[in-house]
Amino acid sequence: MTWLDLADDTPFGLENLPYGAFSIAGALERRIGVPLGDHVLDLTAAAEETAAPFAPLLTAGVLNPLLAAGPDTWREVRETLRNWLTEPRYADQLRPHLHPLTEVTTHLAFEVADYVDFYSSEQHALNAGRIFRPDAAELPPNWKHLPIAYHGRAGTVVASGTPVVRPHGQRKPRTADAPSFGPSQRLDIEAEVGFVVGVPGTRVSTADFADHVFGVCLVNDWSARDIQAWESQPLGPFLGKSFATSVSPWIVPLAALDHARVDGPPQDPEPLEYLRTTEKWGLDLAIEVRLNGHLVSSPPFATQYWTAPQQLAHLTVNGAGLRTGDLFASGTVTGPDRDQRGSFLELSWGGREPLDLPDGRTRTFLEDGDEVAISATAPGPGGTRIGFGEVRGTVVPG
């Protein structure tokens, strides 16, 4: 099938072909790459050498020019890649552009325009309501009518591997008379899935989703729960979220996810017309959250109530325009079981039920030195798995 030496079960096989930005050890220049097994193909160099028509889109060190080029070009690049990798005559030409993944550094794959974070897992919304607002209705009254979202800080979206400095801020425990200032004592993660916009537009119907969205990545929306709880009324989260949002290095194109597409859960009440869908855009991603190497949660993305085309239709229905590089994320992904919760807020039930770790220690919220890695795979054709790689970050003191 391919002249590459790829393991059958590699998450980065010919059915995946995600894109990212990387630099070769010791070099400053950022290049566009495609991971293949345990190597990365320098797509910038390969396109230049083969005089591919899309080569000029790959010289910016970020994916934005490719994102902006649109679905026809995305297909063309993907078909070219598969042709290169299956035709033996390209082997000698391309082999020099394959670098071991261990010898490259990955970077933020795209320049982020606006960053929007949704709140679309029903189980997460139920859990957050029970923990934060025990006296209120379990779900806000609007929750099943629209995919709730807010704008996050695009300037602090960072590459996987960037250390996460524990934020300082105001916290006020319910029992205190006044707030105090200091390092967050309730630093948390949110395991999310992000969607990367390629083609600008507005009032994007659910049917036009794939004409605008290029691909999918993993997002860790780090959250300081104590800062967030004190600041959020009445305008929502701000400093409790804006210190860092980490994204995975490789953007998996929608075309790689054909076998992962499933129906979303039934929606009752039926959504307003602009939120209705005919195509399946639930995605059967199996997410895994690891703390210091220990698997602590396996959130199932297929349980999300609102799908990405519904989120995009909602985001743009008021006339707001999209820009190339817009990122919108799913919100915390949480399933019904305890070991499917996508945040430590939920895993420790607001800090009241510490989580036992396999090394005999316990955890409520994150401690300095903790490393969190979120990874995911999705079904590919013929029993293969499509890998999303991982988004990783280590907490360092502020």
Next chain:
Amino acid sequence: MTWLDLADDTPFGLENLPYGAFSIAGALERRIGVPLGDHVLDLTAAAEETAAPFAPLLTAGVLNPLLAAGPDTWREVRETLRNWLTEPRYADQLRPHLHPLTEVTTHLAFEVADYVDFYSSEQHALNAGRIFRPDAAELPPNWKHLPIAYHGRAGTVVASGTPVVRPHGQRKPRTADAPSFGPSQRLDIEAEVGFVVGVPGTRVSTADFADHVFGVCLVNDWSARDIQAWESQPLGPFLGKSFATSVSPWIVPLAALDHARVDGPPQDPEPLEYLRTTEKWGLDLAIEVRLNGHLVSSPPFATQYWTAPQQLAHLTVNGAGLRTGDLFASGTVTGPDRDQRGSFLELSWGGREPLDLPDGRTRTFLEDGDEVAISATAPGPGGTRIGFGEVRGTVVPG
């Protein structure tokens, strides 16, 4: 004083010298300009012709390179401008670069990185609380401890003059069982003052404000109150704000505002240490809001509870980094009197007290065809006024 023919009472005199982006009638190219009386000086051309060392900062069609250059360069450009305009020997050289303001088109002066909107007028927060949450405390418990804010949509910050398309969205009156979809019936303005970040940084102390912030503009944060009311719980405003935010063409440098600086109102309780200030950074801006040419409100900016250095210190205290082009706005500016309210929400008290217009008509929220213009001036030296120009927009049907 100057070889220019300037009226004594011009809002664009030698003590002002704000910066913006413009194009000359019929041309596509965007240039950096400085309004002087009823003309604009093409600073890009003038700097090139005089071989000014800062000329390369003025060729991008937006202010961002100048913003990023920092306070020493900002001073140098301002001193050079004053030298040019006061030394008669420059007159012949510069006159060809003066264009009547009526013959140019102004554009968005800078590329917006992140957009943050505060909520820092005590009277506005009181009014909003009384109108939206009549059963709750008048101010949220956190309000006097921190300047509340949220992130807005940077991609829909638009130049003054851009038509504002009435947004569609979900609205649910309290008496309805379910939301319906349609054009906003409560389209509103928010008269605000915006601060433009030049120099990146993080944990910016209140004392370092002027090392990072370049200047000040006017902002109209258009708001669809019915969409906002239904969507905002629990994560704050989203589509009710994200369709358009208009900004004025000219960015007034902080250096032009020395005579406008006043003490902010007394703060009780005393803020936490990172929010304390020693310098005066209240700003005595007299704002005017006009609807279809009629003056409907005169919000006094000097009454703002939280000042811009406090807002910037708060925004960055959690470690969030600033980027060149970040914009943070004051929130609606509202004074204690009815004719000092910076939104129609307040002017019409939630729609219950229609506003009488001088033409015999009334208004609660905005109708299609309505034009809103927000202008401001501030005290300059020797009885002069520093003009901010205006931010203007006309509502068109969606």
